[in-house]
Amino acid sequence: MSNSVAPSFNRPSHPxxxxxxxxxxxxxxxxxxxxxxxxxxxxxxxxxxxxxxxxANPVAIDLAIDLLISTLVFFIWVWIELPRLGLGRGWWGLCVVATLGIGLSCGLPLFLLLRHRQLTVA
Structure with missing residues (x-):
């Protein structure tokens, strides 16, 4: 992939x-x-x-395991993506606190907002 194509994939297309x-x-x-x-x-x-x-039941356990795996993958992605975006690892801590304190429903949109803003500025 040439460098001239890559930036279009990195920039958010919808402000x-x-x-x-x-x-x-x-x-x-x-x-x-x-x-x-x-x-x-x-x-x-x-x-x-x-x-x-x-x-309390197999369905709840399935959902909990799915959420646990998704959260782990999210933490890894944020850890890798933040430096690539030029953001400090302190933001990783904020995303982790939001996720563990409230849930992935808070941590993921927080990270996507940070990422979107950084890509818009870049």
């Missing part, structure tokens, strides 16, 4: 995507906690009870 990513980030930050709030009100911080309920 409005940053607003889509921002909207997904906000929804992905609020919606999971909306459903978790009743759990924390009833049980408080109870990791054992959380895991018991989260892994």
């Amino acid at each position: 409005w995507l940053q607003w889509v990513y921002l909207g997904c980030l906000m929804v992905g930050a609020v919606l999971p906690w909306w459903f978790l709030a009743p759990f924390f009100q009833q049980y408080g911080f109870a990791p054992a009870e959380f895991l018991h309920q989260a892994l």
